[in-house]
Amino acid sequence: MPNESESKALDLRKSESKALDLRESEPRPVDLRASHDDRERVIEILRTAAGDGRIDLDELDERLEIAFGARTMGELAVLVADLPQTAAVPAVRTAEAPALRTAGAPATGDVVRIEYEHGSPERVGPWRAASRIEVTGEHGTCTLDFRQAVLPGSDIVIDVDLRHGTLQLIVPPGTVVEPSDLDCEHSEFDDRRARQAHAGALRLVVTGLLAHSRVRVKRASQ
Known part of the structure; x- marks a missing residue:
């Protein structure tokens, strides 16, 4: 015992x-x-x-x-594991899986800036848009295709300063494209196929200066 x-x-x-x-x-x-x-x-x-x-x-x-x-x-x-993190993800720290790096979501003040002279810059396919896009250019056409873009929300402001240039916007069905405080000097805002917007649709507000320039809106098939 x-x-x-x-x-x-x-x-x-x-x-x-x-x-x-x-x-x-x-x-x-x-x-x-x-x-x-x-x-x-x-x-x-x-x-x-x-x-x-x-x-x-x-x-x-x-x-x-x-x-x-x-x-x-x-x-x-x-x-x-091989990508930068733009959204908070719970960390997993093990030998089998690398730790997930975390970072805050992009600030609402993020800006996409496009500057060109005698060129034709474009953003097409799955590119990352921002709540504000600034386009400054002379003598050329800048194309922004929003059909596959990664969007920050439903409202985007496009601030332009174009001289003898064209801004071409390719948008999905139901998108609202409207000028606001847009100074047009011998310029044109062309959105002939504008239709009634869908609920929650993308809204693009174009502002800034057009000097001998043009904004052309192309709408995908509805």
Whole structure:
């Protein structure tokens, strides 16, 4: 028969063993189940990366398919481990999955600036727009295609300073394009196919200066 001291030592070892078993049975961070919000944050990062040109459309489609079906945080972590983070994502720090870097969402004051002279700059495909776009140019055509753009919200201000140039806006159905405090000197604002806007549709407000220049709106098939 063990004495009282030996019994206490035996009980202590049993307690420690039970605690260890409980710790080992707990899921590792990489195995934690992902929520709908977790998936949406990663999807936002992927779409922003495509807009920045970090991944192409084929890779975007491939990663989005995995993201939509991801069950764990580890699966999501792998998808964005090589991308800068523009939305807060819960960190997963394990040997199997690199840590997710986190950063705040882009500030609402973000600006896209385009400057050119005797050129034809364009933003097409999945590019990243901002709440304010500034276009300064002479003698050339600047094209902004919003059909696949990664948008910051429903309202975008386009501040122009064009001289002998053209700003071409290619927009999805239902988009509102309207001039506001736009100074036109021998210039034209061409939106002949303007139609009634859809609820929650994109709204582009064009302001600034047009000198011997033109704003041309091209609408996708409705």
